[in-house]
Amino acid sequence: MDGQYGDSTRSVKSVASEAVPGSAVAPSPVSATTFHLSSDSAAPLDTYGRSSNPTWRHLETALATFEGAPMALVFGSGMAAITSVLRVLAKPGSKLVVPADGYYQVRQYAVEYLAAQGVAVVIAASAQMWDASADADVVFAESPTNPGLDVVDLHRLAMQCRGRGATLVVDNTTATPLGQQPLALGADVVVASATKALSGHSDLLAGYVVSAHTDLMAAVARERLLSGAVLGAFEAWLLVRSLGTAGLRFERQCQNAAALAVALQGHPAVRAVRYPGLPDDPSHPVACAQMRRFGGLIAVEFTDASVVHALVERSELLIASTSFGGIHTSVDRRARWGDDVSDGFARISLGIEDTDDLIADIDHALR
Numbered sequence: 001m002d003g004q005y006g007d008s009t010r011s012v013k014s015v016a017s018e019a020v021p022g023s024a025v026a027p028s029p030v031s032a033t034t035f036h037l038s039s040d041s042a043a044p045l046d047t048y049g050r051s052s053n054p055t056w057r058h059l060e061t062a063l064a065t066f067e068g069a070p071m072a073l074v075f076g077s078g079m080a081a082i083t084s085v086l087r088v089l090a091k092p093g094s095k096l097v098v099p100a101d102g103y104y105q106v107r108q109y110a111v112e113y114l115a116a117q118g119v120a121v122v123i124a125a126s127a128q129m130w131d132a133s134a135d136a137d138v139v140f141a142e143s144p145t146n147p148g149l150d151v152v153d154l155h156r157l158a159m160q161c162r163g164r165g166a167t168l169v170v171d172n173t174t175a176t177p178l179g180q181q182p183l184a185l186g187a188d189v190v191v192a193s194a195t196k197a198l199s200g201h202s203d204l205l206a207g208y209v210v211s212a213h214t215d216l217m218a219a220v221a222r223e224r225l226l227s228g229a230v231l232g233a234f235e236a237w238l239l240v241r242s243l244g245t246a247g248l249r250f251e252r253q254c255q256n257a258a259a260l261a262v263a264l265q266g267h268p269a270v271r272a273v274r275y276p277g278l279p280d281d282p283s284h285p286v287a288c289a290q291m292r293r294f295g296g297l298i299a300v301e302f303t304d305a306s307v308v309h310a311l312v313e314r315s316e317l318l319i320a321s322t323s324f325g326g327i328h329t330s331v332d333r334r335a336r337w338g339d340d341v342s343d344g345f346a347r348i349s350l351g352i353e354d355t356d357d358l359i360a361d362i363d364h365a366l367r
Contacts, residue, residue: 002254006248007178014062015244029237030054059148062243066177069210078193080229081207092118094137100125102142111289126152142171145333149274151283158186178250179293196325199242200249204235249352253296256350261298263359269307269366274299299332302344308333314365324349
């Protein structure tokens, strides 16, 4: 029956507490660092806060449900999740492919740390990943890419990796599990930052890993234990609380993104708009085949940086900030962070404001 539920129903159901008479409907965080041990040698489920926590398990069960996976592991940030997986998979002597047009810190980590450990790192644009991954051991893909919003044909890439014995890791941050489920498309591992749309309130850092490969997940869990890249119990509880409204928030964010993408097309201050949901977007055919929703981000190339600055200064609703997925609509001029984009390129993360108010405000600011 779960597969027939809508996104908001799935969101609420994923975090529901067990219906035991007299128990709390809303679970409380378990913030303990240590737990009572039994008098015999048998270890209880929870012993120390770096190895396990009941609030983690509640959150991990919910995230696994969202991603259509048998299990999930939570981390202190999205990068903690990504680097833990890469340390497990990318061993000295192996070949790793990472996207040239994806999140820049993944490239930096691969080049600055993994390459120094003897991993052959190949940086390739998402459109060239098919050729670059010909003899790779690990392929790291991001779709839609951040910040350009190109969509990778994940099923095609997964089949190619499987045929060549490579492991495909997909960063599902921009799409979210409400937009696409990479495991169902053939990916081996999914990583994501839950800091963004899943938490949705710009007030916590979190990441997660999901996979159906039991041995791999055990190795990642061991890496988390030894490295200490853990999520705080209170942050885990906040994320559980946020997941209950994720479907509702994401629906409005996607609605706002689609409306703004259409409104900005052809505007004299705009050179180009990228959004997978636009019928004339280069990625639209692939996005339609693998995405349930097209996400809350749009990429806009304004004529120059001054237009981006004026947009934020004149708007009554927009905020200038990096990251994305929060309830506020935000603008991030990506050239300031070193992305290979024009000075007027902006990633706009749509919030949950009323659509008509948002479009009117941005139109007024640009005029």
